[in-house]
Amino acid sequence: MTLFTIDEVRKTFKNGEVEEEILKGINLSLNEGEITALVGASGSGKSTLLTIAAGLQPATAGQVLFEEQNLTTMKTDQVRKLRASKFGFVFQFAHLVPFLTVEEQLLLMLDVAESPLKKNEQKYEVNRLLKLVGMEHRKTAYPSSLSGGEKQRVAIARAIIHQPKVLFADEPTASLDSQRSKEIMLLLKELTKTLNITTLMVTHDEEMLTYTDRIIRMSDGVVLTNTMY
Amino acid sequence: MNLAWKEMKKNKVRFLILGSIIFLVSFLTFIISGLANGLSQDNAALIKDLPKGQFYMAEDADGTFNLSRINSDLQQKVISKEKEAVAFSIQMGFLNDQDDKQQSVAFVTSTESTLFSNVHQDEVLLDSSLQDKGIQVGDILTNNQYSGKFIVKGFVEQKKYSHAPVAYISEEAYQEMYRVADKQLIFVPNSEPNDIKGLQAYSNKEFLNTIPSYNAEQLSLNMIIWFLVVISGMLFAIFFYMMNVQKIGLYGILKAIGLKTSKLFKMIWTQMAIITIFSLVVSVSLSQLFNIVAPKGMPFTLTIGTTTQLSVVFLLIGFIGATLSGMQIKKIEPLQAIQQGEA
Numbered sequence: 001m002t003l004f005t006i007d008e009v010r011k012t013f014k015n016g017e018v019e020e021e022i023l024k025g026i027n028l029s030l031n032e033g034e035i036t037a038l039v040g041a042s043g044s045g046k047s048t049l050l051t052i053a054a055g056l057q058p059a060t061a062g063q064v065l066f067e068e069q070n071l072t073t074m075k076t077d078q079v080r081k082l083r084a085s086k087f088g089f090v091f092q093f094a095h096l097v098p099f100l101t102v103e104e105q106l107l108l109m110l111d112v113a114e115s116p117l118k119k120n121e122q123k124y125e126v127n128r129l130l131k132l133v134g135m136e137h138r139k140t141a142y143p144s145s146l147s148g149g150e151k152q153r154v155a156i157a158r159a160i161i162h163q164p165k166v167l168f169a170d171e172p173t174a175s176l177d178s179q180r181s182k183e184i185m186l187l188l189k190e191l192t193k194t195l196n197i198t199t200l201m202v203t204h205d206e207e208m209l210t211y212t213d214r215i216i217r218m219s220d221g222v223v224l225t226n227t228m229y
Numbered sequence: 230m231n232l233a234w235k236e237m238k239k240n241k242v243r244f245l246i247l248g249s250i251i252f253l254v255s256f257l258t259f260i261i262s263g264l265a266n267g268l269s270q271d272n273a274a275l276i277k278d279l280p281k282g283q284f285y286m287a288e289d290a291d292g293t294f295n296l297s298r299i300n301s302d303l304q305q306k307v308i309s310k311e312k313e314a315v316a317f318s319i320q321m322g323f324l325n326d327q328d329d330k331q332q333s334v335a336f337v338t339s340t341e342s343t344l345f346s347n348v349h350q351d352e353v354l355l356d357s358s359l360q361d362k363g364i365q366v367g368d369i370l371t372n373n374q375y376s377g378k379f380i381v382k383g384f385v386e387q388k389k390y391s392h393a394p395v396a397y398i399s400e401e402a403y404q405e406m407y408r409v410a411d412k413q414l415i416f417v418p419n420s421e422p423n424d425i426k427g428l429q430a431y432s433n434k435e436f437l438n439t440i441p442s443y444n445a446e447q448l449s450l451n452m453i454i455w456f457l458v459v460i461s462g463m464l465f466a467i468f469f470y471m472m473n474v475q476k477i478g479l480y481g482i483l484k485a486i487g488l489k490t491s492k493l494f495k496m497i498w499t500q501m502a503i504i505t506i507f508s509l510v511v512s513v514s515l516s517q518l519f520n521i522v523a524p525k526g527m528p529f530t531l532t533i534g535t536t537t538q539l540s541v542v543f544l545l546i547g548f549i550g551a552t553l554s555g556m557q558i559k560k561i562e563p564l565q566a567i568q569q570g571e572a
Contacts, residue, residue, distance in 0.1 A: 100232075
């Protein structure tokens with residue numbers, strides 16, 4: 001079932017007098033529970049496409065439909081609400097809040113998503129998820145005392161604690177070594193399949209593609225291939 | 230989730246530095262304010278302690294009460310009309326104590342009134358600061374222009390004029406010393422200005438400003454106080470700005486995951502309020518302690534009203550400073566923060 005539709009999306013940046021078209025009419029749809037990888041060389045437009053789909057920047061033309069809602073015509077606060085409640089984010093760097101413990105990072109996300117859970121239910125959910133990502137034993141630790149892999153595990157837990165429909169991951173393994181990258185990808189795959197979360201991921205690491213269901217190859221702002229595995 | 234408190238708990242040193250700066254600036258402001266009020270009392274407590282009303286001096290004195298002459302007929306005319314009205318005169322002069330040591334005083338005489346102390350001829354009532362200089366009740370004091378002698382009848386608290394202690398003397402003694410039966414001023418408490426022929430009306434504030442040096446002294450001190458208040462506001466803005474610049478990446482990520490901008494503002498305001506209130510509690514306590522232990526000769530008066538007023542101004546200035554520095558949060562694009570790398 002299609003959850004996300006990207007329809008004729010174009011993005012143009014102005015560089016002084018020169019206009020540069022980064023996305024040249026992209027069409028694609030994401031199915032529920034699928035992990036889709038966007039791959040391509042630097043400057044192919046994959047990260048721009050991901051951020052437009054996530055409502056982090058507007059498209060110059062075209063539309064992004066999520067559950068039949070058009071993100072491109074929504075007001076800023078409506079998009080923010082959607083990001084807080086229905087989307088999850090994992091970035092190249094973990095970007096954890098430095099003054100919050102591991103447990104508090106997840107509680108903050110529930111707070112942002114305006115979770116209806118009661119305090120004790122929230123704590124239970126946090127513990128459950130930390131157990132799933134193997135970080136339960138570090139729940140009182142601050143980010144400064146975590147390793148890169150541990151930080152990314154916490155970032156993944158934070159991205160899915162509020163049970164989003166879509167997870168956007170922008171090079172989630174780029175800052176990790178190959179062993180840690182495989183661990184993180186395996187974890188992402190397990191979690192998104194268990195929780196039926198649709199994932200759109202940008203990567204340039206070909207090794208990581210073995211963990212995905214669909215691969216979209218981009219070049220110069222257009223989709224070259226859209227392959228389902 | 231109380232992000233503001235959690236950040237302060239984790240970064241105690243950073244916030245303690247900001248708090249200590251606010252404490253130092255507010256403490257300095259309270260001390261300067263205490264000195265300004267103290268000097269103001271030292272300069273014009275005699276006038277400032279009077280209730281609100283109208284001061285009248287001769288029109289041709291042109292705002293200089295030393296040159297004002299109000300004759301007995303005009304005094305009687307006003308006093309008979311206004312029951313609480315009082316005619317009085319002030320002259321700077323000297324009293325010689327028993328050791329022939331000269332004490333500078335402001336001689337004050339008035340018609341019968343509850344607003345001024347009245348004494349019999351050959352009696353004098355002094356400001357208590359002279360008691361600290363060794364003068365006691367029953368001492369005999371003299372003045373070169375007065376043929377009689379003054380017996381110290383007692384002391385009154387905090388009655389000063391032009392930085393000199395007040396000496397209340399009788400109308401008869403005053404007439405002999407200054408060879409004038411006229412009074413310089415008439416004061417009518419709790420009244421609106423009346424049109425009296427030959428007299429010019431002044432409100433309490435207007436009259437205080439006619440006192441030589443009072444206005445200049447207060448203007449200078451008030452200028453220092455307001456400069457300090459403005460500087461503390463700028464310090465707030467600069468410190469929060471610097472802290473915010475360091476946290477732009479973090480704010481961007483928080484905005485990307487859906488945190489409302491208003492929550493980030495609430496976080497800054499809460500931190501500002503906690504730091505300011507904490508700093509103010511310490512500086513108010515210390516300045517009030519100083520109010521008690523300040524050396525007796527030092528003109529220092531710091532009322533709870535003044536400290537409360539200044540504290541509210543500090544909170545307001547802090548709020549404006551924090552808000553101005555927080556304006557950049559509104560402009561932060563989540564996308565930029567994501568692309569910047571680890572915060």
